[in-house]
Amino acid sequence: MKAVILESYVMEPGDLDWSGVKALVPDTVSYVRTxxxxxxxxxxxxxxxxxxKCRIDENILAQCPNLKWVGIIATGTDNLDLEACRRHGVAVANVPGYSTYSVAQMTFSLLLAICQCAERYNRAMKAGHWQLDxxxxxxxLPQMELLDKTFGVYGYGSIGQQTARIAKAFGMRVLVCTRTVRPEYAExxxxxxxxxxxxxxxxxxSLHCPATPATRGLINAGALAKAKPGMILLNTxxxxxxxxxxxxDAxxxxxxxxxxxDAFGTEPLPQDSRLRSLPNAILTPHIAWTTKEALQRLMDITTRNLRTWLEGSGEHIVNG
Structure with a gap:
């Protein structure tokens, strides 16, 4: 049995390493990026x-006939042709839920950076400035209180639910748009x-749904024209x-x-993106999922996914 790690950079910050995977499959070759x-x-x-984030599609699968299992070191599977993997008999396992708390926390980090600018005030104060000077x-940016504001959540998976809980703790009213309203949500x-x-x-x-044919381009010019004037939009x-x-434009x-x-259509965000120059755009480089705690969960679940597949069962298989 032979394994290849195509993007080892995902889990090599400090103490995290690939020893668990390599213990399961000693013949493992690793590349930082591919x-x-x-x-x-x-x-x-x-x-x-x-x-x-590497793409696996029909072209790749046709060239790799021995491939039997793909472990995506993430929750989203946008970069994989799951149907092509199924046709080729390749099981795909993802890592659900590892970053729920970290991404919800980053959502409010962005919102608070907009509402109260603590980091900008910190830089100004250390440079010798004070209050109105x-x-x-x-x-x-103008200071803003969240109490009694309305917080909208599009997508109500684990991250959307956790974000809604935080919003309620700030005293916000919470609206949710989701494909399926389950009975347990009543509480x-x-x-x-x-x-x-x-x-x-x-x-x-705040957006908290996967990118699917139904949601790609969800927030477009038409949607923004329907938005409450002066709305704050968050995308983690x-x-x-x-x-x-x-x-x-909006x-x-x-x-x-x-x-x-914290997420962009092209990553890294192109240098000529208009968002880079707008003072009312607060941007972070897709790092909401990289807290030490989330990465440890990511490593643990990835290793367990591989172990259970080798044992003949397989956890978190997303393509049947």
């Missing part, structure tokens, strides 16, 4: 592959609405959910007050 054209040659005759170059103290109502009533709208889910040009027109994002 470009698309390198994927098939590097997999070669391997039986197992572990990856994060702070130059415009620090990009301070959550949130109001379930359609997408147009969500857009029209939300002071803050998938860049593909948002038309970034339409968001930039930020410049004032239809959107602020955009806080």
């Amino acid at each position: 470009d698309y054209e390198e994927i098939a040659p590097r997999i070669g005759d391997a039986d197992l592959v572990l990856l994060n 702070i130059p415009a170059e620090y990009g301070l 959550d103290g949130v109001e379930f609405v359609d997408v147009d109502t969500l857009l029209a009533r939300s002071d803050v709208l 889910a998938r860049g593909a959910l948002v038309d970034e040009e339409a968001v930039a 930020l410049q027109s004032g239809q959107l007050a602020y955009y806080g994002a």
Whole structure:
């Protein structure tokens, strides 16, 4: 049995390492990062592959006939052709739930950076400024209280639910738009609405759904025209959910007050992206999932996924 790790950078911060995987499959080759054209040659005759954002599609599978299992070191499977993997008899396992608390926490880190600018005030104060005597170059935004504001959540999986709990703790009203309203949600103290109502009533709208054919480009010019004027938009889910040009237009027109994002349509975000130059866009480089605690869960579940598959069962198989 032979394994290939195509993107080892995902789990090599400090104390985390791949020893658990390598103990299960001693014949393991590891690469820090892998470009698309390198994927098939590097997999070669391997039986197992572990990856994060590398694409596995019909073209790759046709060149790697020995491949039997793909472990994606993430929750989302946007980069994998799951149907092609199924046709080729390749099981795909993901890692659900490892980053729930970290991503929900980052969602509010972005929101609080917009509402109260603690980091910007910190830099200004350490440079000798105080209260009203702070130059415009620090990009301070008006202070804003969250109490009694309406917090909209699109997508009500584990991260959406945790984000809603935090919003309620701040005293916010919570609206949720989700594909399926389950009976157990009745105790959550949130109001379930359609997408147009969500857009029209939300002071803050936070995206927490996967990128699917139904949700790609969800936030486009048409949706933004329906949004409550001055809404804050947060995206810690998938860049593909948002038309970034339409968001930039809405930020410049004032239809959107602020955009806080940790995920982008193209990553890294291109240098010429308009979002980089807008003071009312608060951006982080897709790192919400990288707390030490989340990465440890990621490593533990990835290793367990591999072990259980080798034992003949297999956990978290997403393509049947």
